[in-house]
Amino acid sequence: MVDDFLVRAAFAGIGIAVAVGPLGSFVVWRRMAYFGDATAHASILGVALALVFSVPVTIGTLAVALGMGLVVSWLVTRGHAMDATLGVLSHSALAAGLVAVSFVSGARVDLNAFLFGDILAVGWDDLAVIWGGAALVSALILWRWSALLTSTLSEDLAVASGIDPRRERLILTLALAVVVAVALKVVGALLIAAMLIIPASAARGLSRSPEAMAIWAVLIGAVSAVAGLGLSFGFDTPAGPSIVVAAAVIFAGVSVLRRA
Amino acid sequence: MSLLSAEGLHLSYGDLKVLDGVSLAVDPGEIVTLVGPNGSGKSSLVKALTGVVTPDRGRVFRKPGLRLGYVPQKLALDPSLPITVSRFLNLPRRRDPKRVEKVMEDTGIAGLGDRQLAALSGGQTQRALLARALLGEPELLILDEPTTGLDQPGEAAFYRQIETLREEMGLAIFMVSHDLHVVMAASDRVICLNHHVCCEGTPHVVRDAPEYRALFGEGTRGALALYQHHHDHDHDHAHGHDDKEAHHG
Numbered sequence: 094m095v096d097d098f099l100v101r102a103a104f105a106g107i108g109i110a111v112a113v114g115p116l117g118s119f120v121v122w123r124r125m126a127y128f129g130d131a132t133a134h135a136s137i138l139g140v141a142l143a144l145v146f147s148v149p150v151t152i153g154t155l156a157v158a159l160g161m162g163l164v165v166s167w168l169v170t171r172g173h174a175m176d177a178t179l180g181v182l183s184h185s186a187l188a189a190g191l192v193a194v195s196f197v198s199g200a201r202v203d204l205n206a207f208l209f210g211d212i213l214a215v216g217w218d219d220l221a222v223i224w225g226g227a228a229l230v231s232a233l234i235l236w237r238w239s240a241l242l243t244s245t246l247s248e249d250l251a252v253a254s255g256i257d258p259r260r261e262r263l264i265l266t267l268a269l270a271v272v273v274a275v276a277l278k279v280v281g282a283l284l285i286a287a288m289l290i291i292p293a294s295a296a297r298g299l300s301r302s303p304e305a306m307a308i309w310a311v312l313i314g315a316v317s318a319v320a321g322l323g324l325s326f327g328f329d330t331p332a333g334p335s336i337v338v339a340a341a342v343i344f345a346g347v348s349v350l351r352r353a
Numbered sequence: 354m355s356l357l358s359a360e361g362l363h364l365s366y367g368d369l370k371v372l373d374g375v376s377l378a379v380d381p382g383e384i385v386t387l388v389g390p391n392g393s394g395k396s397s398l399v400k401a402l403t404g405v406v407t408p409d410r411g412r413v414f415r416k417p418g419l420r421l422g423y424v425p426q427k428l429a430l431d432p433s434l435p436i437t438v439s440r441f442l443n444l445p446r447r448r449d450p451k452r453v454e455k456v457m458e459d460t461g462i463a464g465l466g467d468r469q470l471a472a473l474s475g476g477q478t479q480r481a482l483l484a485r486a487l488l489g490e491p492e493l494l495i496l497d498e499p500t501t502g503l504d505q506p507g508e509a510a511f512y513r514q515i516e517t518l519r520e521e522m523g524l525a526i527f528m529v530s531h532d533l534h535v536v537m538a539a540s541d542r543v544i545c546l547n548h549h550v551c552c553e554g555t556p557h558v559v560r561d562a563p564e565y566r567a568l569f570g571e572g573t574r575g576a577l578a579l580y581q582h583h584h585d586h587d588h589d590h591a592h593g594h595d596d597k598e599a600h601h602g
Contacts, residue, residue: 122434239445245434246444252405253423254445254489300435301469 097211099326101332103301105215105223106336110112112227112272114311115234118303119265127176128165129269129286131183135161136273136282137190140207144197151222151274159270161186166266170259183204187239187282209334210281213323221280226275229331230268237264242303279318281333288337292317293343298351355417356493357378362401364394369430371397372408379493384519384526384539385462388512388559389546392566395529399497402527406476422491422524424482426498430471437474439466448488458486459521470555473501479511479550494518496528505597512539548563 120129136154143153161182168178194202206214215223227230234241244258251258275287296309321336358378364371379385389395400406402413403423415421431435440559443454457463460480465473470591473481479499486494496515516539519526543559545552545568552562559565 122431124431246436246441247425247428248432249400249403249405249425250423250428250485251445253403253421253486253495256445268548294433297433297435301437302440303434303436306435 094171098215099161099322101215101220102212102215102322102326102332103319104220105212105279106322107315108220108223108227108274109276109309110292110314110318112223112230112275113288114292114296114309114314115307116230116265116268116272116305117289117314118268118296118310119234119241119245120289121293121297121304122138123265125265126286126290127183129180129289130160131186131214131258132158132162133181133273133285134183135186135190136277137207138287139185139190139274140192140202140277141190141197143201144194150277151273155270155274157186162180166347167260170188170262186212190282205223205331206281208283209276209331210277210279210284210336212272212279212332212336213279213325223275223279226271230271233268234266237261240330241265243289256296279332281331284333284337288314288340291337291340291344295347298347317343355414356416357402357421357527358414359402359415360390360400360412362398362408362413364401364406364408365399372401375411375546375548375550375552377544377550379525381492381521381525382523383514383529383541385542385544386540387527387529387544387546393547395546396497399495399529403495416492419493420489420491422486422489422495424479424486424494424499426474428478428482428500430534432471436470437461437466438468438470441470441481442466442485444485452521453488456484459518460487461510461545468586476507476511479503480514480570483514486500487522490597491524491525496526498529498532515539 105141135157135232139154139157140150141153143150143155146153147256165179165182193208203211215265239262240251240256241261242256244256245262248258251261261321263277272289273282273285280288291304292314295313296306296351299309300306317340318336320339324330324335325332325341355378355421360376360377362372362375375394375398377385387395397406400537401408403421404413438457439453442448450514453466454463460483462473462477462480462484464476465481470478470481479502483496483499494515499515501550502512503511515526515528540556542554544550544555545559545565546560547568551564551568552559554562
């Protein structure tokens with residue numbers, strides 16, 4: 094049944110694309126790329142903690158990504174010089190996670206799978222988690238769409254319209270944590286942030302409205318996932334990087350066509 | 354009953370005292386202008402009134418269910434966010450397309466609905482912000498230096514538009530300016546701020562107040578006299594005002 098695991102892998106990739114498209118658009122609009130990096134890197138620490146406490150890896154990464162997201166978001170609102178602080182947090186979490194994983198269970202854990210993704214090994218249960226997460230994130234963002242968009246345009250305008258920007262920021266943080274937790278298996282911790290930013294940035298060139306940009310980001314993400322999967326299967330390249338390379342090629346193509 | 358009032362607002366950023374016991378009130382249908390030098394706490398006061406910042410001490414009271422329209426100094430639009438003028442006007446709530454069209458006409462941006470917001474000129478952007486605020490059918494419109502970045506004819510045109518709107522819609526207006534000349538003429542009441550309210554009253558009273566002179570010097574007198582003339586023409590606002598108030602409930 095060669096086709097079976099390929100089909101699962103393709104569905105996993107498309108599920109991730111659905112989750113990252115709209116959220117990635119907000120990440121780009123709000124210049125939150127650092128935020129995606131920090132939460133995604135922290136997820137390795139989540140993997141280690143999940144192994145220690147024998148809970149599912151998804152739960153561990155979700156908890157740690159959410160914790161990191163809340164810390165970062167709190168720091169940002171305090172308005173300190175963020176660049177270095179975020180770098181310290183993000184890379185410390187990654188390094189601590191790597192060290193912790195090596196302690197926990199020695200050779201039994203395939204660290205590469207968490208760093209770069211292992212889309213070809215996605216099982217039906219993984220698929221259920223991925224699509225469950227994608228549905229949750231899509232529902233959250235659809236529900237809050239107008240409020241999120243208004244507070245992205247201007248927090249002051251949002252407040253005057255009776256929207257609480259802090260609440261909307263919290264919703265994005267939550268959505269980001271869910272995406273990190275479910276995307277870990279597919280693209281790996283190192284490149285989740287890339288999947289948030291590259292499809293959305295490629296979509297910018299094709300869109301005249303925020304809604305169109307979110308939809309294009311989903312489509313570009315889905316095409317990248319399937320193309321990257323083909324690359325990974327055909328040439329035995331790591332899955333996560335292959336998907337990101339495909340997205341980067343689309344980004345470059347769109348940029349060149351727009352100039353032409 | 355006042356639409357919006359503030360009592361004893363105190364606000365500091367670290368050691369910097371920005372607001373020091375500011376109290377004020379805006380009644381239905383009146384135009385109140387806040388003047389003050391740069392760094393006198395005007396924008397902070399507006400942020401406290403709209404709820405963007407919470408004061409350290411003091412309280413802001415709103416008439417229950419107050420519909421507030423807000424026009425910020427400018428819109429910092431990230432170039433990565435594509436959005437048309439009509440989409441912007443329909444945020445956060447969808448508006449009746451006929452009303453959107455009417456308000457766009459009233460604010461002088463008719464026909465620009467399909468344009469990208471980022472492609473508008475400074476004046477057009479301010480008008481779009483005004484249009485969006487008006488679509489919420491505000492009882493009170495708060496404008497924070499709405500003509501920043503406009504040239505003088507553009508500025509004069511913008512304020513004329515505001516006055517017309519007040520006449521037509523009977524809304525109260527609270528606006529901030531460091532540009533005394535244009536603004537004072539159109540106001541029923543002027544509040545002069547320098548961290549605290551240093552004087553308050555009709556444009557005549559404020560112009561002659563020693564506190565105001567101390568802040569802005571004698572130099573502006575000529576310009577004020579020029580606009581004072583204009584103000585006398587428009588003075589019937591104050592009489593029409595009561596009817597509008599009653600009409601507005």
